[in-house]
Amino acid sequence: MIVVETVKEVREIIREKKKSGLKIGFVPTMGCLHRGHVSLLDVASKLSDYVVVSIFVNPIQFGPNEDYEKYPRTFEQDKIMCEKHNVHMVFHPSVKEIYPEGFSTFVEVEGQIGKVLCGAKRKGHFRGVATIVTKLFNIVEPDIAIFGQKDAQQAFIIKKMVKDMNIPIEIVVSETIREKDGLAMSSRNNYLSKEERAVAPIIKQALDEAYSAFLNNEIKASSLKKIVEKKISSCPLFKIDYVEIVDTVTFFPVEEVVKPSLLAVAAYLGKTRLIDNVFLTK
Ligand code: AMP
Numbered sequence: 230m231i232v233v234e235t236v237k238e239v240r241e242i243i244r245e246k247k248k249s250g251l252k253i254g255f256v257p258t259m260g261c262l263h264r265g266h267v268s269l270l271d272v273a274s275k276l277s278d279y280v281v282v283s284i285f286v287n288p289i290q291f292g293p294n295e296d297y298e299k300y301p302r303t304f305e306q307d308k309i310m311c312e313k314h315n316v317h318m319v320f321h322p323s324v325k326e327i328y329p330e331g332f333s334t335f336v337e338v339e340g341q342i343g344k345v346l347c348g349a350k351r352k353g354h355f356r357g358v359a360t361i362v363t364k365l366f367n368i369v370e371p372d373i374a375i376f377g378q379k380d381a382q383q384a385f386i387i388k389k390m391v392k393d394m395n396i397p398i399e400i401v402v403s404e405t406i407r408e409k410d411g412l413a414m415s416s417r418n419n420y421l422s423k424e425e426r427a428v429a430p431i432i433k434q435a436l437d438e439a440y441s442a443f444l445n446n447e448i449k450a451s452s453l454k455k456i457v458e459k460k461i462s463s464c465p466l467f468k469i470d471y472v473e474i475v476d477t478v479t480f481f482p483v484e485e486v487v488k489p490s491l492l493a494v495a496a497y498l499g500k501t502r503l504i505d506n507v508f509l510t511k
Contacts, residue, residue, distance in 0.1 A: 234322055247370075254279065254374075255369050255373070260304060261303045265377055266310075267310060269375040270311065281317065285320075289353075320369065338389055343355045345481075379405040421499070425499050432494055432505045435457040454472045469496045470502065472493075474491070477489045477491050
């Protein structure tokens, strides 16, 4: 496994690998790798010959009052994990390498898809994500890129961007990996106090309750959302940011779940913002 810090070097190596006919798989991350990331690495290994992982905490996807500075950075551990999971190249650029002085071009996926859920709550977040992913795609030029269902809206946005801009990369979305008690794995789980960590699985329990109701023919979105809100609010440590059900094609909130929809939640547990989701389909 090699660690590369410059765009130039990534390009030189990838061009060689492509010349030898290798299929390039790519997993973009912000590091502090956990089993959720590892599952994406394993999918990449299965679907490609040469696996590239980027580890870059992207400043432009964080709002001014968000956690860019304190975001966990565990590069030495991350490298060991990558090596164990058959990664061939770790791309670990500096902020200056990615955003040199004078950088001023941004990518924005417009329309309803970016206006709901985290798009409504984290202004500029998806613009930052779309911009870095475009840059990384242009640097690595992978054949296939793997994203997690945990960030469902992000995955939809990337898929749309790739389609709209004719980017010749196959996007694969892989299932959410959870702790034993149901909590979706996240680098931000590191922020939780013992007390907060103990109640964190309530989010998944709330989604499960709503999903069961849906399977029992409750299709009213307001009722399903109420189930989630009630369960999460039963613990005073939580503050709900949003609970929403959107159509997975139009991304408009639905009144009745009669087409495939996404039930998505964001909630603060203390100062930590956690997200999770479930697809409502039968
Ligand atoms: P991040 O490092 O948080 O930017 O995430 C990098 C990639 O890992 C994204 O595609 C995420 O959706 C994915 N990811 C994060 N947590 C999980 C998880 N628990 N299960 C599956 N994928 C995940």
